Amino acid sequence: MGTLTPTFNDKATIEAPHEPVQGNSSGWVTGGYVEIKPAVNPPVKAMNLKPPLKVALVGTAPTSRLLAPFSDPSWEIWVCSPGNMVGIPRITRWFEIHDNYLWPEHVAYGPNYINWLRQQSFPIYMQNNKLVPNAITFPKDKAVEEFGPDFFTSSFAWMMAMAIMEGATEIALFGIDMASRDEYILQRPGFYYFKYRAEQKGIKVWAPNESDIMQSAPLYGYSEVTPMGRKIMARERELKERVAGMVAQRDQLNGQITYLQGAIEDIDYFKNIWMARGG
Secondary structure (H helix, E strand, O other): OOOOOOOHHHHHHOOOOOOOOOOOOOOEEOOEEOOOOOOOOOOOOOOOOOOOOEEEEEOOOOOOHHHOOOOOOOEEEEEEOHHHOOOOOOOOEEEOOOOOOOOHHHOOOHHHHHHHHHOOOOOEEEOOOOOOOOOEEOOHHHHHHHHOOOOOOOHHHHHHHHHHHOOOOEEEEEOOOOOOHHHHHHOHHHHHHHHHHHHHOOOEEEOOOOOOOOOOOOOOOOHHHOHHHHHHHHHHHHHHHHHHHHHHHHHHHHHHHHHHHHHHHHHHHHHHHHOOOOO
């Protein structure tokens, strides 16, 4: 039985070291056949040349509406609202979520707006194509399925949801302030929700400094105990006290004015009745 580890005495059976055998063009070498295959480069996968989707949402607030990148073709311009029928240099898509423009309550501008939409060639997203035959049905059900039904509080919330679903890499907002009291209470929470969802996906969301929309709500319970919070509350109290003092003065003056106006009426009576015959 042979040993597991060869010894010096077994050197006759051990092959001496040598250089690796080189094959020739025929593939034959001493001691056997070596198959020589030409080098083959790995297949090149088709590259996705589609540019990143950058979306500019455009509202009607005048301070920043026209700051949108209209001249930059790398941006899609998504617009809404009858207030934007005039003055927008370029439109990629239009969104009209409302479906009641032909109701009597909107007769002052609704029919003209619908007729204008019917004449446009850019894609128009609506609830259906009942009012505008070439309108595209907005994917409401898909958006609600992905994001839930609780935060669609404005047209821009629907538009942001669609931009997220289409894989946008950047979303910018122009002409969107939501600074009035009704908008702040009802619509801003929806915007902040979709801003959060977008940023969770790595989407950049921004607006120019001329807009108010990026100013988040104060941290409840914490913001008022900051130096600024204390200053604002003290200033508010001061102004209310001054107004209350002026209101009291106004009411006192109003009483005096009423008294004197009555006296003038008495004089008018005596002048026209008792002095008629020189009495």
